[in-house]
Amino acid sequence: MSNQSSPANAGISVHIGHVAPLNQANVDTDQIIPKQFLTSVTKSGYGKHLFHDWRYLDLHEQEPNPDFVLNKPEHEGASILLTRENFGCGSSREHAPWSLDDYGFKVVIATSFADIFYGNCINNSLLPVQLESAQIDALFEAVAQDPACQVVVDLPQQQVRFNDQVIGFDIAPHHKNNLIKGLDAIGQTLELDAKIKAFEDQQPAWQY
Amino acid sequence: MSTTLYDKIFQAHIVDEIGDDALLYIDRHLIHEVTSPQAFDGLTQKGREVRRPDLTFATMDHSISTRSLAIDACGPANKLQLQTLADNCEANGIQLFPVGHQKQGIVHVMGPELGLIKPGMTVVCGDSHTATHGAFGALAFGIGTSQVEHVFATQTLKQSKGKCMQVKVSGARPLGVTAKDIILAIIGKIGHAGATGCVIEYCGDTIEGLSMEERMTVCNMSIEAGAKAGLIAPDQTTFDYLEGREYAPKGADWDAAVAYWKTLKSDADAKFDIVVELAAKDIAPQVTWGTNPGQVIGVNQPIPAPEDFSDPIDRDSAVKALKYMDIQAGQKLADLTVNHVFIGSCTNGRIEDMRAAAAIAKQGKVAQNVTAIVVPGSVAVKAQAEAEQLDKIFLDAGFEWRLPGCSMCLGMNDDILSQGDRCASTSNRNFEGRQGRGARTHLVSPAMAAAAALAGRFADTRDFIAND
Numbered sequence: 001m002s003n004q005s006s007p008a009n010a011g012i013s014v015h016i017g018h019v020a021p022l023n024q025a026n027v028d029t030d031q032i033i034p035k036q037f038l039t040s041v042t043k044s045g046y047g048k049h050l051f052h053d054w055r056y057l058d059l060h061e062q063e064p065n066p067d068f069v070l071n072k073p074e075h076e077g078a079s080i081l082l083t084r085e086n087f088g089c090g091s092s093r094e095h096a097p098w099s100l101d102d103y104g105f106k107v108v109i110a111t112s113f114a115d116i117f118y119g120n121c122i123n124n125s126l127l128p129v130q131l132e133s134a135q136i137d138a139l140f141e142a143v144a145q146d147p148a149c150q151v152v153v154d155l156p157q158q159q160v161r162f163n164d165q166v167i168g169f170d171i172a173p174h175h176k177n178n179l180i181k182g183l184d185a186i187g188q189t190l191e192l193d194a195k196i197k198a199f200e201d202q203q204p205a206w207q208y
Numbered sequence: 209m210s211t212t213l214y215d216k217i218f219q220a221h222i223v224d225e226i227g228d229d230a231l232l233y234i235d236r237h238l239i240h241e242v243t244s245p246q247a248f249d250g251l252t253q254k255g256r257e258v259r260r261p262d263l264t265f266a267t268m269d270h271s272i273s274t275r276s277l278a279i280d281a282c283g284p285a286n287k288l289q290l291q292t293l294a295d296n297c298e299a300n301g302i303q304l305f306p307v308g309h310q311k312q313g314i315v316h317v318m319g320p321e322l323g324l325i326k327p328g329m330t331v332v333c334g335d336s337h338t339a340t341h342g343a344f345g346a347l348a349f350g351i352g353t354s355q356v357e358h359v360f361a362t363q364t365l366k367q368s369k370g371k372c373m374q375v376k377v378s379g380a381r382p383l384g385v386t387a388k389d390i391i392l393a394i395i396g397k398i399g400h401a402g403a404t405g406c407v408i409e410y411c412g413d414t415i416e417g418l419s420m421e422e423r424m425t426v427c428n429m430s431i432e433a434g435a436k437a438g439l440i441a442p443d444q445t446t447f448d449y450l451e452g453r454e455y456a457p458k459g460a461d462w463d464a465a466v467a468y469w470k471t472l473k474s475d476a477d478a479k480f481d482i483v484v485e486l487a488a489k490d491i492a493p494q495v496t497w498g499t500n501p502g503q504v505i506g507v508n509q510p511i512p513a514p515e516d517f518s519d520p521i522d523r524d525s526a527v528k529a530l531k532y533m534d535i536q537a538g539q540k541l542a543d544l545t546v547n548h549v550f551i552g553s554c555t556n557g558r559i560e561d562m563r564a565a566a567a568i569a570k571q572g573k574v575a576q577n578v579t580a581i582v583v584p585g586s587v588a589v590k591a592q593a594e595a596e597q598l599d600k601i602f603l604d605a606g607f608e609w610r611l612p613g614c615s616m617c618l619g620m621n622d623d624i625l626s627q628g629d630r631c632a633s634t635s636n637r638n639f640e641g642r643q644g645r646g647a648r649t650h651l652v653s654p655a656m657a658a659a660a661a662l663a664g665r666f667a668d669t670r671d672f673i674a675n676d
């Protein structure tokens with residue numbers, strides 16, 4: 001069993017880590033990474049701004065908010081984010097998964113995800129795990145009891161394991177395959193160039 | 209087998225089928241400065257090229273000043289982002305409408321007004337409000353930057369077929385009820401995540417009666433209900449809007465295009481996964497009270513209490529929203545003072561929006577405690593408004609008349625609010641901190657925003673219409 005780190009496209013398999021419990025529904029991408037950090041032209045360096053408005057009491061990120069989950073000593077080093085319904089709603093900014101990844105999260109477990117955010121996670125090797133509401137409750141409870149609780153997220157077996165619990169999760173086979181193998185999606189599509197060309201040749205010019 | 213409009217457009221763009229996914233051809237790719245630089249970088253790193261620069265159009269909108277045409281007006285980071293877009297477009301042969309260009313505007317205002325968006329197209333942009341273009345009966349959706357790179361390199365995207373939700377709005381629209389009120393009422397009914405995993409097709413005689421600009425307002429906020437896209441079947445209103453626009457087909461091509469476009473509608477017996485119905489007569493001018501667009505009420509309804517919600521998640525969200533918004537259950541919106549008004553955005557930055565706001569603005573003066581800005585959605589909208597002397601109406605009433613851009617919808621420039629500000633905004637998101645840390649956003653129509661500016665608090669736009 002390996003605790004693999006997952007830079008984008010490196011592939012992920014089994015992750016073991018601690019959980020940061022963010023007990024809130026409808027966490028939008030403006031909360032995950034506010035607009036003032038979107039002016040960068042690179043993919044890196046967003047982790048320090050993750051959840052900026054909640055995480056810091058000041059605009060300059062000098063005063064951590066002691067009440068925010070990521071600032072609590074018992075959740076330091078957490079690599080699994082646990083949250084609730086409709087996580088990642090709002091804008092399509094891929095800066096959201098970039099900031100989660102850059103902070104050190106490898107897995108986000110939620111009751112549900114917004115569509116664009118979910119796809120952005122897959123494309124950045126950040127594993128989105130969707131569980132039932134009661135299962136999410138059980139995991140929140142386990143972390144409340146023991147913040148150091150080790151959670152295993154096993155993508156090949158599609159299981160989340162903690163304490164003596166084993167919870168299965170669904171993921172589309174092609175997403176699973178791409179996450180495990182870390183495939184170059186563009187490279188795969190470029191192999192279909194002849195089909196793309198054939199499609200283009202059939203289109204009437206007025207279409208564009 | 210009978211099919212929906214969504215089925216037809218999806219089917220017509222399948223290049224290949226890969227497991228559960230389809231590889232869809234993308235007909236139009238719109239780009240802007242915020243979500244494209246990392247995609248261009250990715251191409252460069254792999255030695256790849258933009259496959260169809262001719263299908264790709266760029267504009268500057270998010271990071272630009274609304275007070276100055278200088279690209280460094282909002283600081284070095286914004287300047288670098290804008291310059292990077294210009295450099296990338298130059299290097300890849302992509303048509304860019306930079307700041308100062310006659311065709312520049314918010315990406316979702318610029319595209320339609322140039323005729324770049326046609327029925328039956330697949331349209332993508334690294335921006336969730338790409339759903340706007342569904343107003344033309346185009347399958348249009350927002351994508352992340354990895355997907356922007358994928359479209360650059362291949363002009364395709366892997367997509368799973370979503371569910372299709374039919375939202376039917378019927379009956380005559382009451383006086384003072386705008387497209388913004390219709391879409392906010394829809395989101396209020398189905399919820400902020402109510403259409404997750406779905407494409408919405410809007411239909412019914414109320415929708416058919418909307419102008420193209422009004423349809424764009426409706427489709428624009430599909431994402432605010434969690435939907436991937438919104439669609440309205442093209443009809444004579446669509447064709448009339450498109451005819452003669454720069455990138456619309458001409459001559460015999462026009463006739464061929466219209467003949468095809470007329471086939472783009474759901475079959476009468478098409479099956480939808482979910483059906484939602486609203487009566488236009490039940491819709492009043494809307495105001496959001498909370499911190500997501502589903503937390504919305506009619507202007508004369510009291511602010512709800514957490515106990516009003518049966519779902520525990522909604523109840524909890526209401527508690528948090530009331531606290532953040534600094535309002536109490538049972539309070540009247542008319543008792544809430546606003547100190548900022550923003551009229552603009554890809555939701556409500558078009559000429560009809562300017563006219564609707566101006567019709568109210570001319571009835572008074574902006575209240576003393578209010579800063580009100582009007583930001584046209586494009587250079588073309590600004591020019592048209594000025595030709596109609598709407599700018600004069602706004603300025604005389606005490607509104608500021610700005611240069612086009614996304615502006616205070618998300619505040620990537622210097623149009624941001626401060627802690628505790630309360631804003632009546634014609635934009636699309638009332639999330640915590642969206643317009644500035646600690647600031648409170650209430651989403652409304654342009655007429656409602658103008659009314660709030662004059663009254664210094666939320667006011668029923670219908671009282672102004674009666675005076676008009």
